[in-house]
Amino acid sequence: MDFSKLFSNKQSSKVVAKDRLKLILIHDRANISPELLENMREDILQVISKYVVIDDSEVEVRLTHTQEVEGSSPALVASIPIKYMK
Structure with a gap:
């Protein structure tokens, strides 16, 4: 049994392709x-x-979607690491 896939943090190419x-x-x-x-x-x-x-x-800025009552809507998601306040 190959345990490397079980404990790997790497996503399968199928998952990566689906996300793309x-x-x-x-x-x-x-x-x-x-x-x-x-x-x-x-x-x-x-x-x-x-x-x-x-x-x-x-910094990561990407477009995703949210689930609204009437369907999904585009949403802008930003991950911006802050070093310190000015």
Whole structure:
């Protein structure tokens, strides 16, 4: 029995491919291009940087979806590590 897969933190290629497909579908449904998402990321970081020092290398901004009463809606999710307050 191969225990390496059981205790591995690595996701299977099937899971990674499924997640990528979901992300592509969400982008298409929200009509947000990768360029627009990157512009939004830069604007958000610029505003936040006025108040805190952030770790640019660990910033993640992505589009996902939320479950609403009448269906799912696009949602912008940002993970921005803060080093310290200014």
